Amino acid sequence: MLLDMRASGDELGWLTWTLNGSQFYTYSICNVEEREQDNWLRTTFIQRHPLASRVFVELKFIVRDCNSFDGASLVCKETFNLYTSESDADVGTTFRKSQFKKVATIAPDEITGKNEMHINTETRVVDGLSRKGFYLAFQDIGACIALLSVRVFYKTCPGTVQNLATFPETVAGGENQPLTKVSGVCVDNAASEESPRIYCTEEGKWAVQVGQCQCKPGYEEVKDACQECRPGSFKAEASSDACEPCPANTDTLEHGAVLCPCKDGFFRAPTDPTTGPCSGPPSAPRDLSAVRQPSVGRLILSWTPPEDTGGRNDITYSVECQRCDGIVCQPCGERVRYEPGSTKLTEARVSVSELEAHLNYTFIVQAHSGVSQLASEAQRPASRSNVTIFLHYTGEHPPQITTMRLVGRTSTSLALSWDVSPRPRAQLHVRYKLTYHKKVSIFCFSHQECPEIKLCLMYHFGFVSVYVCFACCLNNRSTGSILSIHNYITRKRNSHTRQGPEDTYFSTPEQLKPLKTYVDPHTYEDPNVAVLKFATEIHPSHITKQKVIGAGEFGEVYRGILKAPGRKEVAVAIKTLKPGYTEKQRQDFLSEASIMGQFSHQNIIRLEGVVTKFKHAMIVTEYMENGALDRYLRDHDGEISSFQLVGMLRGIAAGMKYLSDMSYVHRDLAARNILVNNNMECKVSDFGLSRVLEDDPEGTYTTSGGKIPIRWTAPEAIAYRKFTSASDVWSFGIVMWEVMAFGERPYWDMSNHEVMKAINEAFRLPAPMDCPSAVYQLMLQCWLQDRAKRPRFGDIVSLLDKLLRSPESLKTIADFDPRVSIRLPSTSGSDGSPFRSVSEWLESIKMSQYSENFTCAGIVTMEQVLQMKTEDIKNIGVRLPGHLKRIAYSILGLKDQTSTLSVFAV
Known part of the structure; x- marks a missing residue:
């Protein structure tokens, strides 16, 4: 003050x-x-x-x-x-x-x-x-x-502490600097990867913060400060999370603990997170037993898992074998075979074969976990169980295979036979198993390779298993065949296979049309799945940030370059997610990409991809050089013809038709959410408020609360929070008015309450200056109270196409009331004119920059102003078409105006 x-x-x-x-x-x-x-x-x-x-x-x-x-x-x-x-x-x-x-x-x-x-x-x-x-x-x-x-x-953004960053009181900027960047300092015991900063708006309000501070390890956030973790709790990393209780089998008596050490007898495996619980070695396997299977020549060991796993689920088992001949015991060595193996067993069962007769075998089964190697020698025996078994059989010697022959072949098989000597006794079961391995040998014929197969015959005799291997080289000169073996091993694929899902990439354009119905990413149980389904992942090394061009809800927006492998370099817009985000903020941020990724239309902003697998999440879209439509129109007031403006509206309508055809409602259609490229092509963007429609064409979406853009929203959506494509049509009518009025604010400076009251009383925005009558009539159709009577986007596109094909139809101008559209101040003078001076009048219509032009031309009274014609205005130096029209229409309004008291209220 x-x-x-x-x-x-x-x-x-x-x-x-x-x-x-x-x-x-x-x-x-x-x-x-x-x-x-x-x-x-x-x-x-x-x-x-x-x-x-x-x-x-x-x-x-x-x-x-x-x-x-x-x-x-x-x-x-x-x-x-x-x-x-x-x-x-x-x-x-x-x-x-x-x-x-x-x-x-x-x-x-x-x-x-x-x-x-x-x-x-x-x-x-x-x-x-x-x-x-x-x-x-x-x-x-x-x-x-x-x-x-x-x-x-004057307005200031008050000194504040936000997200553990202190920001000083900051004077708000003006129209030329609507956002003032303010650097902050992290509170004690907090840190940030990048310097915290925030933007102060011209209204004295803080905008989005970038660079969130987080409490250091060992500290947690308590009322805008970082306090030490209490004994029995810890925090390992800088984050916005609270201190956690020490996990199982750990403890700490210190304040500000970063980690909780393991209690005696408990450990963390090298692969365990340092923030996780500690565990002990498992107890011994229980109920170890051995069952002979003489018919197949093997022994089955089985056991029950340990009663105490030590708090771990990575339990494996190993089997050791000792054989004793009399009083001498030694390891069994490689003679004994285990199926599936002797170490790292995950099942409580193993098959043992190739054991010899008349020997005592002792099997030791030990349970292991990730911390077993860390346990002391005194603890390890507690993890072991053992069983001893004596094997006996008749002493019959195993048969010997003396010859192997190739006796036949087909295009996919070989027929083999072999001789066994001596023959085993009839009561003993002999089982054979044949395996083969293919390799290429260069020793069959000079300068010619041929396939060689290694044939291994395994046979079981009681508890004994024997392997016998042979090498066989097959070629066209022998009984075998290179072709037959090749076909047997590789088997040719049938070229007439059915088309699978991956073949859609080679389908016709007709088959590649977008899905008819939009899929709401919020219906996914895991929103990350929706992002991966609808958006392309980009490696951050392919993105180069160049300049900050705005501040969004979640962080800063950059102009940048995308250079993906195999593609030419393209300009892009990069939305970033501020550090220190919560998982919900990350999902909300990426949900817009999940929505955009489903659209493919020249009048819908194109999603290039996302960055989700790295620390800093980003959304990358095509870059629109001319920015938001409302600002672009204000910067080019009067410089764009009605024909071009209608062409821009046609593009917006085409994009909205595409969305409505997908049963999709935008809810926030406004000129500020339309982007313009170098070709003056308009594209619908900003899907932050969007939601899917129900299957019913008249389906609605009922919001659970939140802000509604009143000036652009249909009355039924304001009253009942129900949104349809018809409510989007109402919003499109407001966008039409914005475009034809060169970015003028709808309903000017009326409050939201005044806007709602006026609409309910059947007030509709008047035609902008020089607006074609056919275009204004379409606006009025979009603003019909009965939503069922409003045109559909397909109808709107067709009508705008007709207007563009017949430019003559745009020459008939709608009636224009400058007393309403320009909104002169309420004044009254004794001579009947509403202003005492020319400068006062020019200031009221925001054209005070021409005061000197009027003075130099000798036009110093309002009586002289009322006599001016369009050529007179040009002659004093008013050249810009928009300014020329504003002054000319104001003079027209002054001539007709008998009283300017409370004009807009009328």
Whole structure:
């Protein structure tokens, strides 16, 4: 607050006045019967904050109705003027009107009559201040006014602690700098990978923060501070998480613990996370038993898992074998075979073969886990079990295979026979198993390779297993055949296979049309699956950030370059996710990519891909050089023809038709969410509020709360929070108005409440200047109260196509009421014109930059202005088409205007 006259109380010397029980200090004047009034009231010197180039002046005042004075209405006024003058020092009582610059004409919303009293409050902005201080002055030109309060203030973003970062109080910027970047400092015992920063908006509110601070290891967040973890808890990494209780079999008595050490007798395996529980070695396997199977010549060992696993689930087993001949025992060695093996067994069972007769065998089965090697020698025997078995059989020697022959072949098989000597006794079972291995030998014939197969015959005799291997080289000169063996091993594939899902990449364009129905990623149990399904993963090394171009809800937005392998370099927009995000924020951030990835249309923003498998998540889209449509239109006011504007609308409508055909509703269609490229091609973007429609064509989506963009939203969606493609059509009508009005704000500065009330009372936005009648009629169709009667997007595209094919249809201009569309201030003068001066009039229509042009041309009275034609306006130097139209239409409105009091209220 730089100045508060009401708080100053009687220091001003103003008169006291009581209204409705409240006391006011007032300064009043009421010379309504005297002509040519020029009364001034100036403030004291107001010191300016060095960074506050923009201040706000709030006035509370009462204006008497001129009609309440008998015979004074011809000279009475109902407005006064606000002026300002900058200075580097207090000039005392020195006052020169020439040093003051007009800020605004102040008009009341409500005037006071004989029997009623109305206090008005108006706030005006004084921008571009650069000197040490300034004065305000109020000029009365013949009104009956009581000034109750003058407050002068500037807006700041208050000092704050957000996400463990301290940000100082910051003066808000002005129109030329709507976002002020502010660097912050992490609180004690907190750190950030990148310097924390935040943006202060021109309204004195903090925007999105980038570079979130996190409590260091051993600390947790408690009320905007980082406190040490209590004994019995820990935190291993810098994060926004709270300290965790020490896991099983660990403990710590220290404050600020980073890790919890294992208790005695418990360990962490090398592969275990340091933040996980500790575990002990397993107890011994139970109920170890051995079962002979003489018919197949093997022994089956089986057991029950340990009663105590030590708190682990990576239990494996190993089997050791010792054989004893009399009193001498030794390891069994490689003679004994185990199936599936002797170590790293996961099943509590193993088959043992090739054992000899008349020997004692002792088998030791040991349970292992990831910490077994860390356990002490004293602990390890507790993990072992053993069993001893004596094997006996008749002493019959195993048969010997003496010859192997190839006796036949087909294109896919070989027939073999062999001789056995001596023959085993009939009561003993002999079982054979044949295996083969293919390799290439260069020794069959000189300078010619041929396939060689290694044939191994395994046969079982009691508890004994014998392997006999032969090498056989087959070629066209022998009984075998290279071709037959080759066919046997590789087997040719049938070339007439059915088309599988992967063959869709080679289908016709007709087969590659997008899915008819959009899939809501929020229906996935794991949202990450939706991202992987609909978006392409990009390696961050292929992305180069160049410049920050905006601040989104989740982080900064960059312009950059994407250079993927095998593709040419392309410009892209890169949305980033601020550090320190929660998993929900990450899923919400990536859900937009899951939505965009399902769309493929020239008027829908194209998703290039996402970065999800690395620390910093990103969404990469095509780069639209001309940015948001509303700002682009404001920057090119009057420079784009109606035909081009309709062409841009046609592109937006085509994109929306594509979305509605997929049973999809946007919910936030507005010019700010349409992007424009170098070819003036418009593309629908920003799917943050979007949701899927139900299968029913008239299906709706009911929100669970949250903000609704009132000025763009259909009345049924505002009232019942139900959204359909018909509500998107209403929003498209508002976009049409924005486009034809060159980015004008819909409903101007009306409040949301006023907008809703006006719509419910059947008010609709008037036609913008130079808007073709056919285009405005389409807008009105989009704004029909009954949503069933609104056109569909397919109808809209067809109609716009017809208009573009017949440019003559765009020459008929809709009726334009400058009193509503330009919204002149409420003023009244004795000569019948609404303004006292040309500069006052130009300022009201935001064309004050041409004041000097009018003065140099000798046009210094409003009577002269009313005589001007379009050529006269051009001749004084107004060249921009949009500015020319604004001034010309304003003059047209002034000619027809008999009273400008409360024009917009009418």
